[in-house]
Amino acid sequence: MSAENELTTGTPAPDLLALHESIADLFATQGDWRRAYRHLRSALDIARAGSLRDPLTSSYNRRYLDQRLPGFPATGKLAVALVDLDRFKSVNDTYGHLLGDRVLCRVADLLQEGLPPDAFCARYGGEEFALVLPGVNHRNAVWIADAARARIARHPWSELQPGLQVTISVGLAHGVGSGSRQLHRADDLLYAAKRAGRNKIAYQDRESSQVITHSE
Incomplete structure (x- = not known):
């Protein structure tokens, strides 16, 4: 099992990290440097994997996003969706930050549902997330992003707190x-979605380059 998989299967990473370090110390005191090195490498792999995950939502973090984006070829198809929770400050102000954290975690889970195998979700910062969708065509990219928007709008948020809507x-x-470049364009389009009234997806039409905002 890889260190990254260990992080996502419910085993607390700090415990695994400490365990490998302790075992490495034990083997080192016995002069078994080969086994000590192996466990130190495992500890380093776990620490590295943890540094690429957001500690609250367990989605990837901004560091991972910044590392991955330059690796996509500029000549290939790539879709980037920048997601922002609408009026999230009012959620924190009305219901408290603990509930706000639960909302962020639930949103991260909902965003990751139904993503293609090579796609990923990363917490961009605060209440913003990025969906990176390599190799998808324009129509499918719009469908994936809007499906995520609709899934969150329809989620039974009142089960977390009566009256809550996200x-x-x-x-x-x-x-x-x-x-x-795609991330920068997505940021501009996100503001267009906000100006259009929120709970919308904004994208450019392939033929006319016109900005289209869509919701149910």
Whole structure:
């Protein structure tokens, strides 16, 4: 099992890290440097995997996003959706930060549902997330992003707290270009979705380059 898999199967990473370090110390005191080295490498793998995960939501973090985006070829198809929770400050102010944290965790789970195998979700910062969708065509990228928006809007949030409602706005960039360029375009489109009234997805039409905002 890889260190990253260990992090996502319910085993607390800090315990695994401490265990490998302790075993490495034990073997080192016995002069068994080969086994000590092996466990130190496992400890380093766990620490590295943990450094790429957001500690609250367990999704990937900004560091992972920044590492992955430059690796996508500028000549290939890449979609990047930037997601922002609508009026999240009012959720924290009304219900408290503990509930706000639970909302962020639930949103992260809902965003990761139904992603293609090579796609991933990363917490961009605060209440913003990024969905990175390599190799998908424009139509499927729009469908995936809007399905995530609808899934969150329809989620029974009142089960967490009576009266609670959560929606997201999404800016979706798709086409040929560097990952950083797509992220920048997605950020601009996210503001278009916000200006259009929130709980919407904004993207550029392939033929006219017109910005389209969509919701139910």
